Amino acid sequence: MGDGEQRPLVLVVEDDVSNREVMTSTLVEFGHYRVATVGDGDHALDAVESHAPDVVLLDMMLPQRSGLDILRDLRADPRFRQLPVVAVTADVRPSISEEARALGCREFVAKPFSLDHLLDSVARALGGSMGPDAGSEPGTR
Numbered sequence: 368m369g370d371g372e373q374r375p376l377v378l379v380v381e382d383d384v385s386n387r388e389v390m391t392s393t394l395v396e397f398g399h400y401r402v403a404t405v406g407d408g409d410h411a412l413d414a415v416e417s418h419a420p421d422v423v424l425l426d427m428m429l430p431q432r433s434g435l436d437i438l439r440d441l442r443a444d445p446r447f448r449q450l451p452v453v454a455v456t457a458d459v460r461p462s463i464s465e466e467a468r469a470l471g472c473r474e475f476v477a478k479p480f481s482l483d484h485l486l487d488s489v490a491r492a493l494g495g496s497m498g499p500d501a502g503s504e505p506g507t508r
Contacts, residue, residue, distance in 0.1 A: 375493055376401045378420035380411045380437070381455070382429050386478070390424060390455075393482045398489060408432030412440055415447060422492045424476075424485075427456035427463055435463075438470045451492040455480070 377400045381387040387404050394400045405414040408429035415423065423441075427434035434454060441447040454467035457478040464475045474488035 374399055374401050375421035376403060376418060377489060378402075378414055378418055378423045379404045380408070380414070380423060380429065380434070381426045382406050383426075386426075389482075390485065393485060394489065397482065398486045400489070408434070408437055411437045415441065415450070420450070422451040422453065422489055424453050424455050424489065425472075427454055427467065428458055435466055435470070438467065438472065442470055451494070453488050453492050455485075 377394050377398075379387055379390045379394070379402060381390060381404070384406070387406065391402045391404060394402050403414060403418045403420065405411055409431045411425070411429075411432070414420075425434045425437060429437075434456065438452060438454075441450060441452065448471075452467075452472050453474040453476055454464070454472040455476045455478065456463060459477045467475060473492040476485055476488050
């Protein structure tokens with residue numbers, strides 16, 4: 368049925384397999400989102416281009432390229448300047464969250480995170496009420 372295509376697509380960019388699995392299952396089961404994943408910074412931009420996500424959950428500490436580097440590249444590309452990004456990291460230094468916000472991150476999720484906080488952050492980044500209890504309301508992404 369076409370209903371699945373109307374659910375927002377979340378791209379999870381996370382190198383830790385268990386974190387990636389927890390995020391994916393939470394987003395699918397409780398948030399009712401579609402999810403694509405990538406496990407390193409080198410493939411993140413390609414995944415954004417190929418999947419055209421509605422929002423990106425971006426780990427700030429990745430192998431090869433940092434989340435901040437990826438975020439800078441996204442913002443430099445006119446196609447992705449407005450793409451909602453949620454920064455996710457265990458590095459809670461204020462300088463990291465400030466730089467992520469300066470680069471346009473709509474939300475910042477510190478690890479370890481609660482599942483509710485993750486879902487709420489994705490819903491807020493999407494600018495609507497696509498959380499666990501929301502239906503598919505007209506006008507939401």
